[in-house]
Amino acid sequence: xxxxxxSYHHGNLRNALFEEAVKLVEQAGVENFSLRExxxxxxxxxxxxxxxxxxxxxxxAAVAEFGFGLLERRLLAAIxxxxxxxxxxxxxxxxxxxAGRAYVDFAVEHPELLRVMFGSxxxxxxEKDSSLQPAPFVLLSNALDALVRExxxxxxxxxxxxxxxxxxxxxxxxxxxxxxxADQRRAKRAADLETLLDFAMVGLCxxxx
Amino acid sequence: xxxxxxSYHHGNLRNALFEEAVKLVEQAGVENFSLRExxxxxxxxxxxxxxxxxxxxxxxAAVAEFGFGLLERRLLAAIxxxxxxxxxxxxxxxxxxxAGRAYVDFAVEHPELLRVMFGSxxxxxxEKDSSLQPAPFVLLSNALDALVRExxxxxxxxxxxxxxxxxxxxxxxxxxxxxxxADQRRAKRAADLETLLDFAMVGLCxxxx
DNA sequence: AGGCTAAAGTTGACACTGTACACATCTATG
DNA sequence: CATAGATGTGTACAGTGTCAACTTTAGCCT
Numbered sequence: 001x002x003x004x005x006x007s008y009h010h011g012n013l014r015n016a017l018f019e020e021a022v023k024l025v026e027q028a029g030v031e032n033f034s035l036r037e038x039x040x041x042x043x044x045x046x047x048x049x050x051x052x053x054x055x056x057x058x059x060x061a062a063v064a065e066f067g068f069g070l071l072e073r074r075l076l077a078a079i080x081x082x083x084x085x086x087x088x089x090x091x092x093x094x095x096x097x098x099a100g101r102a103y104v105d106f107a108v109e110h111p112e113l114l115r116v117m118f119g120s121x122x123x124x125x126x127e128k129d130s131s132l133q134p135a136p137f138v139l140l141s142n143a144l145d146a147l148v149r150e151x152x153x154x155x156x157x158x159x160x161x162x163x164x165x166x167x168x169x170x171x172x173x174x175x176x177x178x179x180x181x182a183d184q185r186r187a188k189r190a191a192d193l194e195t196l197l198d199f200a201m202v203g204l205c206x207x208x209x
Numbered sequence: 210x211x212x213x214x215x216s217y218h219h220g221n222l223r224n225a226l227f228e229e230a231v232k233l234v235e236q237a238g239v240e241n242f243s244l245r246e247x248x249x250x251x252x253x254x255x256x257x258x259x260x261x262x263x264x265x266x267x268x269x270a271a272v273a274e275f276g277f278g279l280l281e282r283r284l285l286a287a288i289x290x291x292x293x294x295x296x297x298x299x300x301x302x303x304x305x306x307x308a309g310r311a312y313v314d315f316a317v318e319h320p321e322l323l324r325v326m327f328g329s330x331x332x333x334x335x336e337k338d339s340s341l342q343p344a345p346f347v348l349l350s351n352a353l354d355a356l357v358r359e360x361x362x363x364x365x366x367x368x369x370x371x372x373x374x375x376x377x378x379x380x381x382x383x384x385x386x387x388x389x390x391a392d393q394r395r396a397k398r399a400a401d402l403e404t405l406l407d408f409a410m411v412g413l414c415x416x417x418x
Numbered sequence: 419a420g421g422c423t424a425a426a427g428t429t430g431a432c433a434c435t436g437t438a439c440a441c442a443t444c445t446a447t448g
Numbered sequence: 449c450a451t452a453g454a455t456g457t458g459t460a461c462a463g464t465g466t467c468a469a470c471t472t473t474a475g476c477c478t
Contacts, residue, residue, distance in 0.1 A: 171380020
């Protein structure tokens with residue numbers, strides 16, 4: 001992977017550091033991540049990183065941003081994979097549920113990434129300069145609009161639906177991460193999530209479909 | 210507060226360090242907390258701490274435990290403060306809602322404390338040796354039982370109710386902390402929470418009361 | 419009371435960390 | 449082809465968590 005340093009200049013340091021950072025964070029968590037270690041593993045002096053990132057937190061912000069992108073792709077994939085539903089309404093419902101599952105799956109597979117995204121180097125610092133809402137939020141919003149169009153979500157209950165859906169899914173993801181992948185059986189988790197999705201649909205629409 | 214060191218031995222170092230740790234964590238966050246700084250502020254050498262805590266994470270675990278205690282007291286106070294409801298059922302409902310509000314209030318007032326509680330030095334390491342469930346969970350459980358007794362929560366919907374309630378409240382608390390106390394208006398947040406509590410009650414009971 | 423032990427604090431050291439400054443080297447552009 | 453700007457390097461500093469060896473002192477045993 002890392003060539004024996006044929007030249008003084010690395011050529012792609014920014015990206016190499018970034019990828020190493022993602023790897024290290026996922027392995028050992030943010031609190032154990034060290035700028036120097038990343039530089040070392042990439043085969044470069046500690047200070048080289050400062051030519052590409054103002055400081056440690058800026059590198060972590062890049063990691064967080066990557067996380068949001070990955071999450072978005074996961075959500076998108078899950079939504080598009082829904083098919084063969086008896087009715088359009090059923091499809092709209094299933095798409096929302098699929099997104100919820102994808103979110104939790106993402107959290108389970110990349111807990112440390114999620115921590116960075118929602119940690120002090122994450123959302124709070126990111127959305128300062130990116131004026132648009134994080135993409136995952138937009139996806140959710142569209143899915144909810146579809147739910148209204150299919151008349152499963154009454155229009156007069158549309159307000160605040162994003163908050164409700166996001167709250168449930170993010171809350172569950174947090175709790176699952178906490179409970180520690182250790183004893184939390186995969187099947188049990190999936191079953192809990194389905195119950196929770198039912199619960200959310202009832203709360204949102206006022207009834208079960 | 211801190212006497213001019215009349216004696217070589219501090220006399221109450223463990224507690225002094227612990228209190229300083231709580232203060233520092235609340236002010237600057239876990240990631241900026243330093244064992245040495247705490248020792249310095251307490252007027253003692255850096256290594257003195259190691260006579261009372263195996264390492265930094267053990268001190269933070271104590272802080273986390275304190276947080277859970279504080280949260281429990283808040284929940285308890287909120288629940289007991291509910292009074293003058295037309296019916297017993299209404300009282301049971303209002304007690305759950307009051308607990309939800311108390312949880313979010315706690316999160317807003319002590320965001321860093323909550324981060325420690327649910328961080329890597331928190332729950333995960335705590336519940337290893339404390340065999341009993343965290344007290345706040347028991348409180349919630351009891352409140353839900355009351356809801357069943359008053360027949361507002363159908364018995365066949367009782368299963369998994371803790372998870373649902375906890376998920377909503379914890380999820381909202383997380384999001385609120387993220388959104389950053391800055392622009393998040395107090396009134397707006399309270400209104401959002403009420404909407405969310407309605408939502409949760411509908412989802413739990415299957416109808417609005 | 420007097421003396422000793424173990425608990426509670428101390429100093430010094432080590433291997434780290436993030437970051438600042440000055441210097442070296444290379445790439446590309448005039 | 450020179451030279452400027454971008455990119456990496458080395459050294460340095462303050463700060464961290466933690467270890468080991470030393471000192472002080474409180475409290476118990478005779």
